[in-house]
Amino acid sequence: MLLIYCPHCLEHREEEEFSYGGEAHIARPLNPEALSDEQWADYLFFRKNPRGIHHEMWYHAIGCRRYFNATRNTVTYEILETYKVGTQPQITGADV
Amino acid sequence: MKRYSGFSLLKNALSYHENWQKVWRNPTPKKDYDVIIVGGGGHGLATAYYLAKVHGITNVAVVEKGYLGGGNTARNTTIIRSNYLWDEAAQLYELSLKLWEGLSQELNYNVMFSQRGVLNLGHNLQDMRDIERRVNANRLNGIDGEVVTPQRIKEIAPLINISPDSRYPILGASWQPRGGTARHDAVAWGYARGADALGVDMIQQTEVIGIRRKGGAVVGVETSNGFIGARKVACVAAGSSGVVAAMAGLRLPVESRPLQALVSEPIKPCLDTVVMSNAVHGYISQSDKGDLVIGAGVDSYNGYGQRGSLHVIEHTVQAICELFPAFSRVRMNRQWGGIVDTCPDACPIISKTSVQGLYFNCGWGTGGFKATPGSGYVFADTVANDRPHPLAKAFNLDRFNTGALIDEHGAAGVAH
């Protein structure tokens, strides 16, 4: 069970209150019709899936019902930080 | 290879079972191989076996970072069935089931394949419509299957609660009598022994850390014990597939997630079939030792830690207790997780890549154990001939570009 700090509620809450939203910082292409099939597939299906530092979205489903981002180690599962959508992580793969 | 038989058992009894032949050699790697297989799980070992047996390619090494069969092969709940919805998947899993049916004889190794049948429960009208559709599709593909009533389910698994006012009322199920279970370790060991006897080298405790390429073609692998040359490299690394692909500058549409299972203390025989339910994220069978083997849903987050969160198995066990009230008193013994490589369409990738001589077989996600023989068979053929086996064609990596996905979320889903 993960304890996750919601940057909106400013509290640690249990994992069951949240749902996982996948890799963060993926911008929807502004002009999909201009993309090749490979580029569109890349946007839809191909994720970084790193072993180590991962920036990912979480949704506080049974709480404030808002999305935020987390930086988490996918081997130890340690959550290193959580931050609001639209802001950048303080910790990146290069730091660890 | 000395064959196992009743006679060999008697003969070895005379020397107190101290002189059995080693099951496989422990060779030092050669400088070069025709094919290197990355990952010594069931799928990698089956690939090695069929490369040697069917294609006569014996200058092969299986490079495994831990010990043979120590990954998901050792961690899965061993459910075997072939009742998938779409033609492409059904044919691949059915090939596998047919190979299971002769596997102990083929390998001269008892893989304890037990065709005890598999029930997939339906709890609401939509479940039942999906089950009807899937069973019809299966029968059109020549795969055994029936839609059964709650009364028939109760006959097959008498401890199940079919009361209409239970929390997860059972409206019916699909029943595949040819499905069942097998002994996971024995599958890995049997293939390893068979491949070793044909000349394949098992290189354990050796991690692949790089894939060396020259002019767009593969030339070998960097390992924790140095470089090993190879004309072809076939990657079968399950949950670590994305990490291995990155070594060759490739990306895969897979995400690695923890999947958990648990076993109870051994109890007397009480469940001689496999019961699965997609809707409640649980599946259960009883091993020959007597333990109840219970599998959970996949954890929602990406992870490589071979463990998941407690609430996931709590949820599963709650549902199992609703389905089988008698099991509420059984104590759980052990719990663990494996890392499964999930694909967007819940179907595997068996494919050549943009690097000449580099192949991937991955994305089996939560349900690849049942496919071990078939996966190895078609992958060996794909690697040997440098073109997809006819049954592997649809599972090419380029389906994510063309959009020809094979959506097996219904039949694969959380259940296996």
Ligand SMILES: Cc1cc2nc3c(=O)[nH]c(=O)nc-3n(C[C@H](O)[C@H](O)[C@H](O)COP(=O)(O)OP(=O)(O)OC[C@H]3O[C@@H](n4cnc5c(N)ncnc54)[C@H](O)[C@@H]3O)c2cc1C
């Ligand atoms: C809890 C659980 C329950 C499951 N239940 C079922 C079920 O009931 N039915 C079913 O059909 N399927 C089930 N599965 C899925 C099934 O276990 C997998 O799909 C299947 O085992 C994957 O293929 P494999 O056996 O080759 O993988 P693995 O046994 O995981 O083999 C991959 C190997 O690659 C090695 N490796 C990785 N990276 C490297 C590297 N860099 N260098 C060298 N070696 C490397 C690993 O150490 C590992 O041994 C379950 C899985 C889990 C975790």
Ligand SMILES: [Zn+2]
């Ligand atoms: Zn919140």
